[in-house]
Amino acid sequence: MSFTAQIGPNAAAAAKEAADRSGGGDFTPLLRGRYQARIIENKGVEDFAKAGSRNAGKQCVRLQVQILEGSPLGARRTFFVRIPLFTNFAPTDKNPDGASAWMFWNFFTKIMGMTEEQIIAGAPLPSNVEGRVITIILGKPKVPDEHNPLGSNEIDDVDAADADFARTPTLPAGGSLAPWLTPAGALIPDHPSLQGGAASGGIPTVGGGIPQVGGGIPTVGGGIPQVGGGIPAMGGGIPAVAPVAQQPYQQPPAQQQYVAPANPAFPGQVIPDPGTPPVNEWAAQQQAAAAALAAQQQQPAGGLQAVAYSDTTAY
Numbered sequence: 001m002s003f004t005a006q007i008g009p010n011a012a013a014a015a016k017e018a019a020d021r022s023g024g025g026d027f028t029p030l031l032r033g034r035y036q037a038r039i040i041e042n043k044g045v046e047d048f049a050k051a052g053s054r055n056a057g058k059q060c061v062r063l064q065v066q067i068l069e070g071s072p073l074g075a076r077r078t079f080f081v082r083i084p085l086f087t088n089f090a091p092t093d094k095n096p097d098g099a100s101a102w103m104f105w106n107f108f109t110k111i112m113g114m115t116e117e118q119i120i121a122g123a124p125l126p127s128n129v130e131g132r133v134i135t136i137i138l139g140k141p142k143v144p145d146e147h148n149p150l151g152s153n154e155i156d157d158v159d160a161a162d163a164d165f166a167r168t169p170t171l172p173a174g175g176s177l178a179p180w181l182t183p184a185g186a187l188i189p190d191h192p193s194l195q196g197g198a199a200s201g202g203i204p205t206v207g208g209g210i211p212q213v214g215g216g217i218p219t220v221g222g223g224i225p226q227v228g229g230g231i232p233a234m235g236g237g238i239p240a241v242a243p244v245a246q247q248p249y250q251q252p253p254a255q256q257q258y259v260a261p262a263n264p265a266f267p268g269q270v271i272p273d274p275g276t277p278p279v280n281e282w283a284a285q286q287q288a289a290a291a292a293l294a295a296q297q298q299q300p301a302g303g304l305q306a307v308a309y310s311d312t313t314a315y
Contacts, residue, residue, distance in 0.1 A: 028177045028185045029141035029151040030074045033169035036162055037065040037079070037136045039129050045085065054090040061085060063129060065136055065155075072170045079136065081155040083107045085125070103157055110160040135159040141178040143193055150187060151178050 043062040049055035060082040067074045087105070088098035108114045111134050112126050119125075139156040142148070162168075176183050180191040188194075 026149060027077065028181060029148075029153045030077065030138055031169040031171065031177060032138050032140040032153070034135050034137055034159070034162065034167045035074055036068045036071060036165060036168065037134060038068060039063050039132050039134065040066050040078075042127065042129055043080070046082075048082070048084060048086070054092075058090075059085045061127075061129075065134070067136075068133070070165070072165055072168050079138075079153070079155055081136065081158065083158070087119070107158050111158065133161040135161055143180065144187070150181065150185070 041064040043064060045059050045061050047056075048058040048060040062080060062082050065079055065081060067077045067079075069075050084101040084104040086101055089101055091098045105116070105119075108119060108125060109116060111132060112129070114123065114126070135158065136155045137157040137159065138153040141151045141153055144151050171177065174183055177185065180188050180193045182188060
């Protein structure tokens with residue numbers, strides 16, 4: 001048996017209903033990830049896209065699935081998924097061959113047991129789908145809208161059933177299912193995700209929040225209002241503190257170095273006075289060598305006179 005498309009006069013309305021009801025209602029969204037679910041009803045074949053759109057004329061089958069009892073998250077929650085009944089999406093400029101309709105391939109090969117060769121050869125697609133356990137892969141939570149006041153999920157893909165719930169997401173203690181929800185699942189009306197950054201660019205607040213004017217901290221001349229150089233105290237805030245006058249820099253007095261008394265272990269050792277920079281030994285050696293050279297140049301023409309040189313530097 002294979003699917004036979006029966007397109008009713010209200011197919012467009014049915015497609016909108018499927019989109020609106022996917023994980024919707026007054027339920028909270030679930031964490032993104034893999035969930036084990038059972039196909040509980042085949043809703044039939046319908047148009048995949050609206051008339052006049054790129055993929056107009058292509059069809060899909062709409063299935064109702066329910067997360068299994070015993071799931072660590074989302075047990076018995078119901079979702080709708082639309083399985084394409086075509087192998088490729090319509091061609092585009094970037095992809096002249098048309099992108100793969102991956103959910104079609106995953107459903108009929110991994111879940112319904114067909115081979116790619118059978119599908120390419122045009123074999124009839126099995127429609128005995130009800131009762132099968134599959135993996136649904138939920139996308140990240142979507143922000144609330146008029147149909148889903150707490151948010152929603154869409155099924156991004158399907159896969160063969162897992163052996164257990166080991167890969168099913170779990171909610172950490174104290175965690176929330178979405179950024180705009182409390183751990184108890186209540187809506188946080190002024191959460192930035194719901195406000196789009198707020199009308200004036202800041203986070204709207206009531207009772208204790210940061211007031212926003214034009215998207216930032218109230219400013220005068222572009223900065224934080226200053227009184228005497230400090231933060232103005234308002235209703236228990238930090239009191240302003242007058243700035244301390246800066247003193248002009250004064251050069252510290254020069255430090256002198258001294259020569260320690262003779263030490264048999266380190267003869268001639270030069271010890272710098274505490275806090276002074278060390279003696280420039282290289283410069284001292286250069287000065288001694290220059291003095292020796294000058295003494296040689298002053299000797300009579302009869303020959304060179306030996307000059308004693310002693311390196312007293314400690315290493």
